[in-house]
Amino acid sequence: MAEAGTEKLIAELKARAAALGFDAFGIAPADARPDLPEKLRLALAAGWHADMDWMADTEARRGDPRQLWADARSVILLGVNYGPQTDPMALLAEPGVGIISAYARNRDYHDIIKGRLKELAGLLARRSGAEVKVFVDTAPLMEKPLAEAAGLGWQGKHSVLVSRDFGSWLFLGAILTSADLPADRAHPESCGSCTKCLDICPTNAFPAPFRLDARKCLAYYSVEHKGPIPREFRAPMANRIYGCDDCLAVCPWNKFASVSREARLRSRPELERPNLADLVQLDDEGFRTLFAGSPVKRIGHARFLRNVLIGIGNSGDPSLVPAVIARLTDPSPLVRGAAIWALRRLDPARAESLRLDSQAREGDSSVRDEWAGVL
Template sequence: MRVTRPDAVPELRERLPAWLDAGHHGSMDWMRERADQRADPATLWSGVRSIIVLGMNYGPEVDPRVVLGQRDRGAIAAYAQRRDYHEVVKGKLKELGGYLSAKGDVRVKVFVDTAPVMEKPLAAAAGLGWQGKHTVLISREAGNWLLLGAIYTSADLVPDAPEADHCGSCRRCLDICPTDAFPAPYRLDARRCIAYLTIEHAGPIAPEFRSAIGNRIFGCDDCLAVCPWNKFAVRAGEGRMAAQADLAAPPLAEFARLDDAAFRTRFAGTPIKRTGRDRFLRNVFIAIGNSGDAALAGLAEDGLSDSAALVRGMAVWALGRLVPPARLRTLFNARGLGETDAAVRAEWHLALGVTPGTTGQPSS
């Protein structure tokens, strides 16, 4: 942990609005709604005098990119293979906050992604690390696998010195991105980021990104995994944050038929549950379509009857990549002609190569 002042990052007042005005936040409207409080901690709480930032390393035991070559299995971001970090990190912050409060007339407010707090710039100002070219915090001791939380306190604490940028000429994190989500070093366009698309984005994922997603069904670790500073990382010894072995490389077939109750049971206590069943199955069917495994086509056919249009649409896309045109045409005649959702009908047009507004005759 490190300490900083609430006024340590005055440039946020310009940087954050510029990022928002560029539309790089995508559909995350909550980033704009309280932007003034994000840019200025004192606007969030006028009583803050110091900010304590905590970072906990969750580095994986093996390179998470290994599973990307196993196309019939799903790749889940390393942080999501564990218990939801919000409750674990918040518990530690509350313990520290209670210690501070017991020392005298000290007030504290604890935050872990539950308020408009810019944890990464504050952590960099506190010397916990620096924001790399991929915008993620990097620590010389803990690499860039860091979970962050913050304590705003009325205590007047001695601040730590900020950490210098040690990225140098390295640009591995930028070059490895499958969707070119970095328009420039130190700038992320969330609209092109696989982590955003598979977790935060609520609707259908644009066709231009689907192939690049591969078998990533929840998040993406590529820019994190390639960072050379990870070789110095010392992993946290928090038993409650141990990775679940059954989420390291789960078979796609395990998830394709999950109903809402089964989804909630399967992912109880993990970050995956918060995203919801429909978005998750959307991602699963994109991965099935990218698998090249015709044996998984039956799962996609079942997906055509799903109650969620979002899932049905991605099942159509998957089938368009796994079955012969004649089989796709038969399925369209059996199920697609009666489809009532406009977005799903558009997916049928895309898969069949037909002109929108027709009844499904091949276009010239």
């Protein structure tokens, strides 16, 4: 394609992307980050992926887009601003309220963005004759470093992409294409001497700037981890019941960010400040109804109640003891174990009075260990 034709195509793609609701657009060569395989290897060797084994299983493809698709020549990176209306950290002062990460308070962004990416990719394919593939955090593609290479921003010391225009609040999507498109200039790292995102972390999950150890990350434990929350991370979870926005919310670049113009990415009122007392009462149907279309639904009812009960244990509210006791007989061992911990926090004497009989009748070893104080 002639240079003038390419420029016209890029201008058309940018205009269409903006019309579709994308707030950021950039292009990088598929081989823009030859450093990624080694960085990924070191992170996996250090165990920073915790039990997310799929990261290790897809290491070769994850480190190089051309391993994912040999014909890839360029990557178009798109960003959608999901800047929240309020400071996500403000709710830490209200222990009876469950904190849901800003990105999960409305429709699943995968569902919103993927259709738009397909439309934009289709336009590129029609105009250029090139092949295209779209990705929204659903394949082993490292969108954040590629977005840095495409000029959308830079990976901050908290490992999340930071934008001069949108702070730490950008959803990312990518289009791989066989077209050889002109690349944008990579964005330089611009954190300077600031360490606010590292200092705010309640569990010291950053072994070094630009490095995240999921084994200490509350977002990992509340969203990805399938077992009981390790005891040392339960009190630090406070009332965070899905995700943790602290390192994002404290970023100074957020002062330039605007609230999302995308209504479907703004908080649903019922998910902005839900009461733990109400959430712990949800049955599976109620859980599915409340979180229909939200990423929260993906963790399932039992893991959600696990998180809620940890929040209740941290609430200091004795009025929640009856609701906690009701969950001691929940069908899920994960829920029963979290209820034991919450009861011990709120009413140690009542927990001790129930311990021997409950422990003797308990068929799950992890729950027996919880009664014994092992976990």
